[in-house]
Amino acid sequence: MASDNESDAELDENYYTFLNLPRDATQEQINSAYRKQSRIYHPDKHQDPESKQKAEMMFNRTKRAYEVLSDPHQRAIYDSVGEKGLKTEGWEIVHRTKTPAEIREEYERLAQAAAERRMQQRTNPRGNITINVNATEIFTPYDESEMPRVEIGSMSIAQSIEAPITRKDMIVMSGNLYSSNGTGNGGFMIAGRRLLNKGWLEICLGAGNGFLLGLKGGRTLTSKVSVNGGTNMNFQENGVIPAVFSTLAVQLDKHTIGSLTLNAGPQSSMTTQIDHSTDQHAISTSFVLGTPHIYFTMSYTRKMLENEMKLKLSAKVGTFGFMGEYGVEKKVSKYSSLVATVSIGVPSGVILKLKIIRSNQSYVFPIHLSDEIVPAAVFYASVTPIIAWFFVKKAIMDPMEADRKSIEVERSKRQNEQRLVAKKLEAMAAIHLMQSTYNRITNEEQARKGLIITRAIYGCLSENSTQFKPEASHDVTIPIQCLVRDGILQLYESSKSDLPGFFDPSLGDDKILRIEYTFNDVPKTINVKDNEPVRLPG
Numbered sequence: 001m002a003s004d005n006e007s008d009a010e011l012d013e014n015y016y017t018f019l020n021l022p023r024d025a026t027q028e029q030i031n032s033a034y035r036k037q038s039r040i041y042h043p044d045k046h047q048d049p050e051s052k053q054k055a056e057m058m059f060n061r062t063k064r065a066y067e068v069l070s071d072p073h074q075r076a077i078y079d080s081v082g083e084k085g086l087k088t089e090g091w092e093i094v095h096r097t098k099t100p101a102e103i104r105e106e107y108e109r110l111a112q113a114a115a116e117r118r119m120q121q122r123t124n125p126r127g128n129i130t131i132n133v134n135a136t137e138i139f140t141p142y143d144e145s146e147m148p149r150v151e152i153g154s155m156s157i158a159q160s161i162e163a164p165i166t167r168k169d170m171i172v173m174s175g176n177l178y179s180s181n182g183t184g185n186g187g188f189m190i191a192g193r194r195l196l197n198k199g200w201l202e203i204c205l206g207a208g209n210g211f212l213l214g215l216k217g218g219r220t221l222t223s224k225v226s227v228n229g230g231t232n233m234n235f236q237e238n239g240v241i242p243a244v245f246s247t248l249a250v251q252l253d254k255h256t257i258g259s260l261t262l263n264a265g266p267q268s269s270m271t272t273q274i275d276h277s278t279d280q281h282a283i284s285t286s287f288v289l290g291t292p293h294i295y296f297t298m299s300y301t302r303k304m305l306e307n308e309m310k311l312k313l314s315a316k317v318g319t320f321g322f323m324g325e326y327g328v329e330k331k332v333s334k335y336s337s338l339v340a341t342v343s344i345g346v347p348s349g350v351i352l353k354l355k356i357i358r359s360n361q362s363y364v365f366p367i368h369l370s371d372e373i374v375p376a377a378v379f380y381a382s383v384t385p386i387i388a389w390f391f392v393k394k395a396i397m398d399p400m401e402a403d404r405k406s407i408e409v410e411r412s413k414r415q416n417e418q419r420l421v422a423k424k425l426e427a428m429a430a431i432h433l434m435q436s437t438y439n440r441i442t443n444e445e446q447a448r449k450g451l452i453i454t455r456a457i458y459g460c461l462s463e464n465s466t467q468f469k470p471e472a473s474h475d476v477t478i479p480i481q482c483l484v485r486d487g488i489l490q491l492y493e494s495s496k497s498d499l500p501g502f503f504d505p506s507l508g509d510d511k512i513l514r515i516e517y518t519f520n521d522v523p524k525t526i527n528v529k530d531n532e533p534v535r536l537p538g
Helices: 027-041 049-070 072-081 100-119 375-415 417-448 477-482
Strands: 126-134 151-164 169-180 183-196 199-207 211-220 225-236 239-253 256-264 269-277 281-290 294-304 309-318 321-331 336-346 349-358 361-370 451-461 468-475 488-491 512-519 522-529 534-536
Touching (some): 027 049, 027 417, 336 375, 349 375, 361 375, 417 451, 417 477, 512 534
Antiparallel strands (some): 151 169, 169 183, 183 199, 211 225, 256 269, 269 281, 281 294, 294 309, 309 321, 321 336, 336 349, 349 361, 451 468, 451 512, 488 534, 512 522
């Protein structure tokens, strides 16, 4: 699919790999790695101006990596969200005893706040288009001698925009249109919203089904309790219709919120709702007591984050009858999702609902398949979206995703061109500074017939060949030998391009590390993938 833009393609620093440490390194290991690299890169150990300048550059990187990993607070931030988290404004308010999960949650909150500040500079359009399709004749034909008819039963369009005036004031404009069986109606509303201390206030004016005047507001009472409510006055030909509504929400625990909502008006009701949500699951229950119906609803969502998918089940039972739903939501890009839901109930029958979400816009297609619970309708409602998804994915989305990734790699190369050049110069500087260490370790290993690196190459192989591409590979014999300690080479699971003396010769492409070595005077060769751990002798 087309790129969803503004993704951060900037290369991130890997402090663990730079110090050649595992992700669970102890403080003792961190100190040892820092001392080892300081002996190579400390400026005082180099006399000529060129070497001293290179040493200052490498020592500053070593010191920065050590400062982050040896500080528990900074390390928790770095482990949770990477180097970008260390640059996010607002970390000074975060308590230093928070867990990594809480650190990530705090980072996401701060990042969202920053995004919201950017959004204040432009409108925030939201919209919904719903097209109701009547396809009941497919499974319960009116006249079997004729082709089943599929009709558009109704259509509705809703749109709103937010126009920031100041940091605290905003104008919201919204409108809607509805059409069914040749008749229709619509409405328009404009509202002024002001942010207050721990709350907000909104005044709205509307027209459509009579003139509408409304007042809404909300306030956070404590860290766990908030309340909002308001009133509307709808001026119609036969009189004024008032309405009052209010919601009290309470944070019951870290993952659970309870709320009580009261509505007094043409359709009065009282709703009690409890929502529980974690990284893997979400459960919601509600009980509505009102007119014209009383009903109970329960829903369950299984969040499959690794597959960017959500599985949903819900049930609703009351004086109107009952209804059960099952469905799936699949994220197909950064801002886009597809949703397919099958609804089975009495008296609603079988309905297949397809939904496309693109940023703040949604397109909904409820397809009414039968007025009664027909097994064939249930079967095809369940199977058709799955077959359609695999066809669209293989024939359209996968090729588009391959193109998108190719474009993203090229964009990343352009964005990081200067940094890649700097990394290459830094790698050459590191190799220059390693020369004396390399000679010392090589002599020690030769004396004990230990681990001697005769040649090491890092980069991309030519297609259908075991040979490296000259323009996409480089020699890393010296850096690899310098990582040998007491006859053992240990590399951890991460990209080798972040090791001292390494650089990425071909951003976005698959790379390998080939090591030719001798141990006890026996020559051997190994090939390892870029992120594969290494331990020699193995």
